[in-house]
Amino acid sequence: MESILEIDNLHTGYGKIPVLWGVSLRVEKGSITALIGSNGAGKTTTLRAIVGVLPTWKGRIVFMGEDVTKTPSYLRVEKGIVLVPEGRGIFPQMTVYENLLMGAFNRRARSKIGDSLERVFNIFPRLKERLNQKAGTLSGGEQQMLAIARGLMALPKLLMVDEASLGLAPKLAIEIMELIKRIREEEGISILVVEQNVHYALNIADYAYVLETGRIRMEGPANEIAKNPEIIRAYLGMH
Amino acid sequence: MVVSPELIMGGLVSGIIIGSLYGLAALGLSIIWGVLKVVNLSHGALIALSMYLVYTLSVMYGVPLPVALLASILTGFLLGIAAYYLFVHRVLGGPELASLLSTFGFGLIILGILELAFGGIARTIPVSQHVIEVGHAPIMLVQIIGAIIAVAVAVGAYLLLYRTWFGRAVRAVVMNAEASALMGVNVVRVLALSFTLGVLFAVTAGSLLSLAYSFTPETGTKYELYSFTIVVLGGLGNPLGSLVGGIILGIAEQLTSVIVSGSWGPLVAFLILLVMLIVRPTGLFAKL
Numbered sequence: 150m151e152s153i154l155e156i157d158n159l160h161t162g163y164g165k166i167p168v169l170w171g172v173s174l175r176v177e178k179g180s181i182t183a184l185i186g187s188n189g190a191g192k193t194t195t196l197r198a199i200v201g202v203l204p205t206w207k208g209r210i211v212f213m214g215e216d217v218t219k220t221p222s223y224l225r226v227e228k229g230i231v232l233v234p235e236g237r238g239i240f241p242q243m244t245v246y247e248n249l250l251m252g253a254f255n256r257r258a259r260s261k262i263g264d265s266l267e268r269v270f271n272i273f274p275r276l277k278e279r280l281n282q283k284a285g286t287l288s289g290g291e292q293q294m295l296a297i298a299r300g301l302m303a304l305p306k307l308l309m310v311d312e313a314s315l316g317l318a319p320k321l322a323i324e325i326m327e328l329i330k331r332i333r334e335e336e337g338i339s340i341l342v343v344e345q346n347v348h349y350a351l352n353i354a355d356y357a358y359v360l361e362t363g364r365i366r367m368e369g370p371a372n373e374i375a376k377n378p379e380i381i382r383a384y385l386g387m388h
Numbered sequence: 389m390v391v392s393p394e395l396i397m398g399g400l401v402s403g404i405i406i407g408s409l410y411g412l413a414a415l416g417l418s419i420i421w422g423v424l425k426v427v428n429l430s431h432g433a434l435i436a437l438s439m440y441l442v443y444t445l446s447v448m449y450g451v452p453l454p455v456a457l458l459a460s461i462l463t464g465f466l467l468g469i470a471a472y473y474l475f476v477h478r479v480l481g482g483p484e485l486a487s488l489l490s491t492f493g494f495g496l497i498i499l500g501i502l503e504l505a506f507g508g509i510a511r512t513i514p515v516s517q518h519v520i521e522v523g524h525a526p527i528m529l530v531q532i533i534g535a536i537i538a539v540a541v542a543v544g545a546y547l548l549l550y551r552t553w554f555g556r557a558v559r560a561v562v563m564n565a566e567a568s569a570l571m572g573v574n575v576v577r578v579l580a581l582s583f584t585l586g587v588l589f590a591v592t593a594g595s596l597l598s599l600a601y602s603f604t605p606e607t608g609t610k611y612e613l614y615s616f617t618i619v620v621l622g623g624l625g626n627p628l629g630s631l632v633g634g635i636i637l638g639i640a641e642q643l644t645s646v647i648v649s650g651s652w653g654p655l656v657a658f659l660i661l662l663v664m665l666i667v668r669p670t671g672l673f674a675k676l
Contacts, residue, residue: 223569223573223574226572240564250556254573259553
């Protein structure tokens, strides 16, 4: 199948300290791909390098057949690489509506705001009721929904969601994961999820990569990874 | 000296008029502080520079006053862009002392040039002495026009920040710079433009203030102190807060000068700053 994103031998880090030691992965068009691994493995770092807020030291990032390794992040967003960051990164003193408008900041998305709002309210009806509320006053689950909705406003071709379940009650976390699945099914957007909660991630993903101390340790179809004894011992033991 | 109601009234009116200019100057400091987290210590020097630009053009070269004002403001705008890349961009994200030293140094360069070129003698720009009665207080027409411009610019800044894509991006960068980058905002461009806007507001205020009072290269220092006080009064990055804070300080200064003496102005500013920092350090109004 055709891939929307291909990373080849990606090296990066913070300051002079390397975090990724040659990560290679691909996301197939229309798939949900999961990047799993323990705390500090380099999952968030990988996503930040893909969207370009962290420079690539070595290696190549190819998006829809185009090398974007040196493209500034605001142009990558315009091309359709969109990251919903860990900790949500909503703008607390702005209203829900203004947050959604910020999502559509890139030039390609700006002209389609009306359509995008309608689609987003279809998936997240609760946000419509909270439109004029300051985003900082939303509950944790609602803030996560806003963060994903804001990501959709950018008209992503690849939506990357970092730790969407973090800090949410299990029931709410599962609801968010189901919504991510719905986004792929209804919108046809390719999705890359990063999760510490391996159980949630493997549940919705088609394919998975296991990241360990900055290197890809294992990869395969999500249902096979979920059955792997090593994975069960290391990550799924609690569930 | 008897303090008549007319004098008080006059103090109030001229306080509002001159205070709106103080507010505009403070807005320049406030935007840069709020968006870039940089305390621009060249603020006062830039204000002084704009005064001498108006002086040079209108008094020394006989350029018509409105043209001189526009030229001074435009020069300040261009200087703002240059100053961002020369003195600010490279120290962003570094230790706070770096940006303080860098902007302070830039200010010293400006002051040095002004001292060298003009010396320390006080200069005045002769303007039309046409006076209008506002509530029994005689106010110079030039100052009224200046105040109208200042209020218009502050309201314009408010609309820019709250009603436009660029303004929303500026506010987003203030709240969370990385998340803004993830929305496709070119953060460096927002920072450069915000700095330039801040300088633009400072030099606009300076150019207009040059018509109201005499000045020396050191005059900028006084307006820098006023700006700090107003930013503390009005809250960071809030244009209407700056305007109201400026008017409060202007009234306090003008009333002091009719009741006690004109030279007490900076003391009043210091006292307001001190009291605000103790009583309500977050300012009178919500921040950006």
